Amino acid sequence: MKRIILIIVACIVLPLLIAAQDSSKFYFRSLPYLQNLSENEVTVFSVASKPCVSYVLFGETFELSDAVFASQHGQIDANRHVQKVKLSGLLPGKKYYYRVVSKEIKVYQAYKVLFGDSVMSDIHSFVTPHSDIRRFSFLTFNDVHSRPDFIDSVYRQNRDVAFICYNGDMLDDIYHSNEIIDHFLASSAASFGASIPFVYTRGNHETRGPAARELIDFVCTPNGQYFYTFNIGNTAFMVLDTGEDKPDTHTVYAGLADYDRYRTMQAAWIRSVTDTDSWKKAKHRIVCAHIPASRSHDGWHGSTEVAQKFLPLLENARVDLYLCGHTHEPVLETPNANHKFTMVVGGGPMRNEKSANVTYIRVDVDHNYLYVRLLTPKGEIINEYKVK
Numbered sequence: 001m002k003r004i005i006l007i008i009v010a011c012i013v014l015p016l017l018i019a020a021q022d023s024s025k026f027y028f029r030s031l032p033y034l035q036n037l038s039e040n041e042v043t044v045f046s047v048a049s050k051p052c053v054s055y056v057l058f059g060e061t062f063e064l065s066d067a068v069f070a071s072q073h074g075q076i077d078a079n080r081h082v083q084k085v086k087l088s089g090l091l092p093g094k095k096y097y098y099r100v101v102s103k104e105i106k107v108y109q110a111y112k113v114l115f116g117d118s119v120m121s122d123i124h125s126f127v128t129p130h131s132d133i134r135r136f137s138f139l140t141f142n143d144v145h146s147r148p149d150f151i152d153s154v155y156r157q158n159r160d161v162a163f164i165c166y167n168g169d170m171l172d173d174i175y176h177s178n179e180i181i182d183h184f185l186a187s188s189a190a191s192f193g194a195s196i197p198f199v200y201t202r203g204n205h206e207t208r209g210p211a212a213r214e215l216i217d218f219v220c221t222p223n224g225q226y227f228y229t230f231n232i233g234n235t236a237f238m239v240l241d242t243g244e245d246k247p248d249t250h251t252v253y254a255g256l257a258d259y260d261r262y263r264t265m266q267a268a269w270i271r272s273v274t275d276t277d278s279w280k281k282a283k284h285r286i287v288c289a290h291i292p293a294s295r296s297h298d299g300w301h302g303s304t305e306v307a308q309k310f311l312p313l314l315e316n317a318r319v320d321l322y323l324c325g326h327t328h329e330p331v332l333e334t335p336n337a338n339h340k341f342t343m344v345v346g347g348g349p350m351r352n353e354k355s356a357n358v359t360y361i362r363v364d365v366d367h368n369y370l371y372v373r374l375l376t377p378k379g380e381i382i383n384e385y386k387v388k
């Protein structure tokens, strides 16, 4: 009898007590990570285990002479788990140091607020880009499907990069925001995200599931959309949201999909962007999108739409390089009758369970060329090409 009681205590009561203790702790579920880093601003995100208020201490030295809160509508952002603080007024090409401090809010009533514990991150640093940059590198990952473990080891082989592009389907279908934190953000923040940003491209799987609409709360883009542009030195980047792969009328979407109109609207936006001096005068033009853009495609509705609505516009806009994923079959295609630009499709882990299909892409931007490589996680080159 005693033995049975001991087993019950060990197997049931103790884990419950430990769980209760853990849930009472206040801690960073995701350490700080950077978003939307430009010459003059950056947004610092962190995710806490409980509702809180946060501020960022930052400066050009370890002294961190400035403190910044996020505030809108006259209210300091508070009583949320996800904290985002924009640092503005930065100077191009400068190194800044920062740390995040978050304070738990235990009670939030109309006339009474009680604070709890505080947590403070380590001091991290980042460097703002500047318009004179002629050489930089970046990585792209795609179709990781909630298995991000290899990304840190790849980053350790490529520590010189300016940013990392997550090119869609980083997650499986999203059932709860915990998946966004545990399978995506926390590992990124712990690896590289505190000092270089990730640029986020939405994949079709990330449009699916009851918590898919929460994803936008965890990323920050220049225009608040999943399609946007940014420049680094001599290079113009365009990020596109290629949407779902099946027709909007497919039964699995239950009448809640509106991607045809969304892609049409993006096509109009592409026209307006590619008409700007910033786009036309860039030395290099790179597009990041999830679904490939080619006249030779899988025949699915999403691919057909991309080929019809985006591809001709991108060809006319003299795109040099189109980086994508989705098919899980890694390939580097030089300009041909199906697309006038170089297109690199990163691999993925799922199809036929072939782990050999997992890849990453490294792009080295130089003043006169783009050197693009498709590699295995160990750094073995599958294919490479110098654009221009």
Ligand SMILES: [Fe+2]
Residues within 6 Å of the ligand: 168, 169, 203, 204, 205, 290, 325, 326, 327
């Ligand atoms: Fe996909």
